[in-house]
Amino acid sequence: MKQIKDPVHGYIQIEDEYFEQIIDTRQFQRLRDLKQLSATFMVYPSANHSRFEHSIGVFSLAKRAFDNLSSDDRFSNGVEVTEVKKTLLCSALLHDIGHPPFSHIAEELLDKDELKSRLDRLGLKQEMDDAGIGSVLTDDHPLDQKGEHELLSCVITLDRYESALEEIGVDPYEVAAYILGYSIKAANDQGWQHEVTSHVLSSAMDVDRLDYVSRDNFMTGADVANLDTDRLVSSYRACEDPDSGKYELTFSDNAISTVSNYLDGRLAVYMWITQHHKSVYANAILRELLEELDEYRGGEMFTVDNVMTECIGDSFVRYKLREARRDQDDSRLSKLYDRFVDRDFLGSCWKHKLGYSRKVSIDAREEFEDALGDNKSQLEERIAGHIEVDSDLVWIEKSYVPNYQPADLRDVKVAYEDEAESVSDIGIYEEDDYTGPTPYIFAPRGKLTEIIDLLNDAFG
Numbered sequence: 001m002k003q004i005k006d007p008v009h010g011y012i013q014i015e016d017e018y019f020e021q022i023i024d025t026r027q028f029q030r031l032r033d034l035k036q037l038s039a040t041f042m043v044y045p046s047a048n049h050s051r052f053e054h055s056i057g058v059f060s061l062a063k064r065a066f067d068n069l070s071s072d073d074r075f076s077n078g079v080e081v082t083e084v085k086k087t088l089l090c091s092a093l094l095h096d097i098g099h100p101p102f103s104h105i106a107e108e109l110l111d112k113d114e115l116k117s118r119l120d121r122l123g124l125k126q127e128m129d130d131a132g133i134g135s136v137l138t139d140d141h142p143l144d145q146k147g148e149h150e151l152l153s154c155v156i157t158l159d160r161y162e163s164a165l166e167e168i169g170v171d172p173y174e175v176a177a178y179i180l181g182y183s184i185k186a187a188n189d190q191g192w193q194h195e196v197t198s199h200v201l202s203s204a205m206d207v208d209r210l211d212y213v214s215r216d217n218f219m220t221g222a223d224v225a226n227l228d229t230d231r232l233v234s235s236y237r238a239c240e241d242p243d244s245g246k247y248e249l250t251f252s253d254n255a256i257s258t259v260s261n262y263l264d265g266r267l268a269v270y271m272w273i274t275q276h277h278k279s280v281y282a283n284a285i286l287r288e289l290l291e292e293l294d295e296y297r298g299g300e301m302f303t304v305d306n307v308m309t310e311c312i313g314d315s316f317v318r319y320k321l322r323e324a325r326r327d328q329d330d331s332r333l334s335k336l337y338d339r340f341v342d343r344d345f346l347g348s349c350w351k352h353k354l355g356y357s358r359k360v361s362i363d364a365r366e367e368f369e370d371a372l373g374d375n376k377s378q379l380e381e382r383i384a385g386h387i388e389v390d391s392d393l394v395w396i397e398k399s400y401v402p403n404y405q406p407a408d409l410r411d412v413k414v415a416y417e418d419e420a421e422s423v424s425d426i427g428i429y430e431e432d433d434y435t436g437p438t439p440y441i442f443a444p445r446g447k448l449t450e451i452i453d454l455l456n457d458a459f460g
Helices: 016-023 026-033 051-069 081-094 103-109 112-122 124-131 148-160 162-168 172-180 192-201 207-220 229-233 253-274 277-296 304-308 314-327 332-341 353-359 362-372 376-387 445-459
Strands: 002-006 010-014 236-240 247-252 395-398 413-416 419-422 439-443
Touching: 002 051, 010 016, 010 051, 016 026, 016 081, 016 162, 026 051, 026 314, 051 081, 051 192, 051 207, 051 229, 051 236, 081 148, 081 162, 081 172, 081 192, 103 148, 103 277, 112 124, 112 148, 112 304, 124 172, 148 162, 148 172, 148 304, 162 172, 172 192, 192 207, 192 236, 192 247, 207 229, 207 253, 229 253, 236 413, 247 253, 253 413, 277 314, 277 332, 277 395, 277 439, 314 332, 353 362, 362 376, 362 439, 362 445, 376 395, 376 439, 376 445, 439 445
Parallel strands: 247 413
Antiparallel strands: 002 010, 236 247, 395 439, 413 419
């Protein structure tokens, strides 16, 4: 047994086999070189935490959550509890191993069709198809619905960790299914415990989210969320639906206030950290830089093999950016690189939704957002022409904030006297117009008022 001191969760106890088979491997150590929040460190200087400590944190929360969940006598009926636990812990460690450099920023540059093809060849698709996973709920295959990094995590799990997982005593296909939020064993009627446990890692309030919300809040120093992760992980329960007889993952009613705080806290972390107006712009520049670099290198930069075999990380990409900047002195890449490194950021017409609502009339906002749609480039060019600047000096970026409308909260459930109810039905979370996505316009600071006037005149 070894322990790691974590600033968020304290001492984390980890059995030797997880170090030997997973943590002390090149693919997992690569996670040290992947910033959790991509370019947000340009706004919050201490936001330098990596996918490595996040994965260790998810392991810790998953372990504690499972121990509490499995303390219910019903949980040990018909399954090997140790195997279920090890499957969850291996999945927790490996769930982000497929992230490309700079995490989500480069994810769209991965070839999703290639990833699905590899998972087909590795046998995961067949295993899921044979179990009937997803066929009842949707016409699309579950692999079509998942992000590229999740699919690549499954590819690496099956391609590089198959023997290691078998040595630990778990099924590699079940680990991959857990990463995607499913259980092949449960679908094959080998125990409801597998499905409930898979949702500890992947669901509306899973340990993955619990860690990154609390970690991002702490490591940035933003302190915008009031989270009690200890209370949450001790409150996971398996609750039987009296109608279907199926078990589902819920929270104890003792944690209602804590669940409510988490929902508010996650929203605050998105709004004021990852979707801070300057974070939005910094990440937008980085995204454009990575696209330019990938094009410069003939589309061979962010490939499945480079992530899986060459284990490229942020530092490698930064080196290649510097190299390309040197070789292309007057290119768009070089201009973007200088702007990013010098932190020569454009100004924002508004900093948050309150400013947006005060500076742009409601009619103008509605028409502007309707016109935005798929016409971002045309609107940028139109605004640039009006204020007489280069089109590359006007950027429109739409923030992303979790859509916590009551109807979308039915997957978060609280159990009271063994009867589960969604938090939307309980009414602990209300619809809030202020927290929706905000479209930002970035431009030279001396032109911001002119752009706001244009919006009100043209769209009002």
